[in-house]
Amino acid sequence: MTLSVKATLARQHFPLAVDVTLPSTGITAIVGASGSGKTSLLEVIAGLAPTGTVEVSFNEHLWQDAQTRMPLAARRIGLVLQEPSLFPHLTVLENLRYGWQRAAQHYVSWDEVINNCGVADLLTQKPSQLSGGQQQRVAFARAILAQPQLLLLDEPFSALDEATRQQFVDYLRQVATRYELPVLFVSHQLSDIAEVSDHVVLLQRGQVLSSGPLPQQLRQEPLRSLLGMSVVSTPLPGLNEPSQQRLRIYARDVSLSLQPVPHSSVRNQITCVIFAVHESHRAGEHLVELECQRQYFFALVSDEAWQQLALRVGQRVVAHVKAAALHHPFIQPLRESISETR
Amino acid sequence: MTLSVKATLARQHFPLAVDVTLPSTGITAIVGASGSGKTSLLEVIAGLAPTGTVEVSFNEHLWQDAQTRMPLAARRIGLVLQEPSLFPHLTVLENLRYGWQRAAQHYVSWDEVINNCGVADLLTQKPSQLSGGQQQRVAFARAILAQPQLLLLDEPFSALDEATRQQFVDYLRQVATRYELPVLFVSHQLSDIAEVSDHVVLLQRGQVLSSGPLPQQLRQEPLRSLLGMSVVSTPLPGLNEPSQQRLRIYARDVSLSLQPVPHSSVRNQITCVIFAVHESHRAGEHLVELECQRQYFFALVSDEAWQQLALRVGQRVVAHVKAAALHHPFIQPLRESISETR
Amino acid sequence: RETIHVAVASSLRGPLEEIRNQFEQRHPEYHVTVAYVASGKLVAQVTHGAPYQLLVSAEPRYLDMLHARDLTLAAPMVIGYGELVLWHPDQAGTIEQIIEQADFVALAQPKHAPYGQAALAYLQRHFAHDRYADKLVYGDNVAQAAHRVHVGAADVGFVALSQVLELGLLSSAYTHLPTAPRLPQAIALTHQTKQNRGAQLLYDFMLAAESQQILATFGYQSTAAQEFAHVASD
């Protein structure tokens, strides 16, 4: 089950030139600098690009090539554009019902979406009477209520405050897994991407720089130094967390010592080996890649500490992972949903 | 020198009802949940709100009351709205020159802004040929090039990737301090706010919940548990950083032990006293407020660790601050600019 | 009731309304509809399928033209003669003085309106070209000439006697122009009459004494001498 996209589209500084096959399950993040072609790529997939040579097929169904062009309505795409494109003449309720009432089947329930997106109080308002964040919430709810078979999200949460965004990211994860709804997710919020995505596509100047599963992408540049984060998928010895299938560890939450520390508020101490040392994007610091039972994770270590502790590749060390870093709220819904569907 | 705003404006769920005096120096962050009235407040100050009773004065000049209404042009406000409002019929260059060529004096130079905002390559493009992030960058550059005496920014960087956003936040700080340009800054990115703002206004349901200097606001709810961050303004003993006037420390980067730890990559160890314990917004963790020479900062400590180390208020402990956390890139320009103008 | 469609030059509207009323009283089985159409349009319309059975025109030459194309049953029949007068609401004196003093002289467009042709002919006969040429303001027809005088925009105007009578003007406000040519008013039946006997009845009625009386009260002459003069000059 895949989404394959092959497109050439003239843009200002470089053409968008992609030929990529994405998994059509789970959440695929599209990452790239401002102006690298993320929006253009989504427009190509959605069939919104008026020109260019485009070939798109989704799960063996041809959506578009030089000859055919499946109508947008038949593609059943839930679309959240970078600028929330609510219908200004309709109330929020009418906007939400627009796609809902046209859907053949309703696999997502009305109440679930309304409650999770916090739009219940806004139903009678016109879009012009909504704040920026409220507009985004309505646009997101509208896309899901249309019962899509593919969700294309172009920075859907950029106008939300952190707490609300966190809720939406969690809810997105739930929706994607519970209903096996494939999602393409453009976001500048790398932390969000690290939290929810299964697959990451990196765009640069209109081209796909790399495309692969999240854990692998996190071990490569540029995400490695930008995020300094790793995903480990089986419990590590020493991590006194309940069994988790997937755990995100930030390098900055990991410190190293040569021996276990007895009286410390850092609870999780893991004995591991220094696998490699990478540049971090901060001067005076290194990203130390640690290996423990073929799982890899990072620690951010200052040059001073590196020298003072006389560390070197291949050395056995104790990694201290702050418990706080493991208690990140996203883990809760994530764990639930994964155990439900996988 | 102050900006005083007194306004009542009918909104959908509650009226915007503010009566607040803000410092007209430095960067004032306006924080609040989605739909709390941040945009409405900026619109009132800019003179964009068509109705409502409004009284605004800036540095003793009356801008607006029931009788008078100073024209927008005379207020010399640099405005970046939530949706980038570039003139669609003008090229980027013409957009940028629009305000620039009307300014009486040019205290900010053209080249400085063009280079810092990374818009040099976009000058010949029309806004419709820009990506979302490029539009925001141009809108920000245009506002500064107009040589304003007050900058109103409504989520100006929401469409930028993290690295670019970081640059812009740094540049904003430079501009504000170097040119003594007062800034009102709406952002959902609490980390940005923590980095650049001197003053924080908290909005809730159209009302000012609190307004005060950043360090004070960080010690209060809701920022305390949301950010878990503190600002210390003089060097603390044990922090082996070069002399800094202002240092941001995240609670999650601080761990506690009962004695100093010898061989650890955590370089900065500060002896201090537990001043108070607060709820954090994560279950199973507490925000421990520490005092050292009348400076206050936080550590995020798990319940387990709290009990295991048998901690209590008033106890003397050693706080370990990760060096990495102190090397945050914002500190560099911040330090420079502060020493220049204050 | 059977309907008779009649097309009438608009200058004849006054007498035609009277004649229609009389005819409908006499023949209640008929309903007469009247379309007031300028002569040029009338030709175009009849040529392209207009449903009129009876045509009443202030411009017999146009009817002749239709007859020449075999669009009418017979040559046009003159039912009376219109008279051109000069309407001068405020001025007194001789025609020469009145024209001399006027800023604007209104008349119908001589290119297609017979009253306009008559007026221009009159001016050309009695005045040097430069005495009137730049005073002339043209209307579509004689009615528009009258409007201009009526609202005071033109000081004087060449209009039909029937019009000054309809407006009930004092005799001091207008002057007869005996040397101006008389304007024959003519009628003709079209081929549509074949399906409609009423049109023939109305045609006959218009030549009868009652109609002639009505025309006379509106200032149209109907002397045999005039008729003879017209036929002779043709």
Next chain:
Amino acid sequence: MLQATDYQAIALTLQLATVTTVILLVLATPLAWWLAFTSSRWRGWVQAIVAMPLVLPPTVLGFYLLLALGPNGFIGASLEALGGRHLAFSFAGIVIGSIIYSLPFAVQPLTEAFRAMGRRPLQVAESLGASRWHALRTIALPLCRGGFVVAATLVFAHTLGEFGVILMIGGSIPGETQVLSVLIYDHTEALNYSAAHALSLGLIAVAVVVLAIVYGRRPAA
């Protein structure tokens, strides 16, 4: 005060204006749509040709329409060949004349409204499962309501006042083609000024009230 023919003319006029407006909006919408969104190089020419009915004096336009619609004309002759009647001097004929005469007033504001809207809202509607046609009806029409109001009122009012074309291709047959404007014109021709004043005032009063209601219902920008 008013006579039977006057009332008949008023009814006929309203009927003509309504029918013309409805038909014209239906015809002009797809044409305006095409003009707004096509990238054909013929667009400029088509748009110029649509504006042509404006350029000719109404009577002259009426003359050419009479040529086309009458029994000798292309359209009229075709109809008669098919066993129908030609269209000159009939209600259908003056409807056609009015439609052609007012075509630019419908097409141009609609084209501009569609352009201003752009394709995006329609694309969003389609992505939400709406058919082209349904998206047009539920999204484009209401979003371009301003354009439709301008088009409809210009066409309606223009047809009320239209008389050159109608007089030419319709004659002035009471109950069939004698509309109010022709009647008022006739009254002035007959120097029957008081009747002309009365009808004009009545027409204006009705039109002002109707239009004020139409316009008044739209809130300010």
Next chain:
Amino acid sequence: MLQATDYQAIALTLQLATVTTVILLVLATPLAWWLAFTSSRWRGWVQAIVAMPLVLPPTVLGFYLLLALGPNGFIGASLEALGGRHLAFSFAGIVIGSIIYSLPFAVQPLTEAFRAMGRRPLQVAESLGASRWHALRTIALPLCRGGFVVAATLVFAHTLGEFGVILMIGGSIPGETQVLSVLIYDHTEALNYSAAHALSLGLIAVAVVVLAIVYGRRPAA
């Protein structure tokens, strides 16, 4: 083929259409602006009154304009009291007539364009230091270019074809008020069809080319 009077009429017609279009756009812009943005309860009424010139048959409108502009009329009398001359049968008079006759075609598309634009771009321009007037010129005008093109072409073309009003208040004086449309009309009434065809074709050809160029320069949405 064409005679001196024809050329004179063509020149006069183009002059009239140009002058009318320019003056009307200047006058209609502030009026349309007010209509687009006011929240006055009179807006609906004013907008309805602006549409009135459409509702009256042109000749009838011309009749009333003649009343107003003539020496006994309000405007004409005022002018004469000031030592001037009344405006009937002059170029100035037919310009005024054409302006009033085409007023709705200028005001309505502009109002709609201003509404569609909204206040925001102007506010942004002012915040960048532009005066009201400058913001209008550099921002509102180009942004509402579509509305201005529609308004200008409707007014221009409508004035080319206008003849009832002009005939009435102009009096068909060669070189002064005898415009092409009146000339063509006169030819058709005089059954001088070949002259009418020639002039009509010429008028249409010129108009099509001019309009195709105007419209063709705008890219599709």
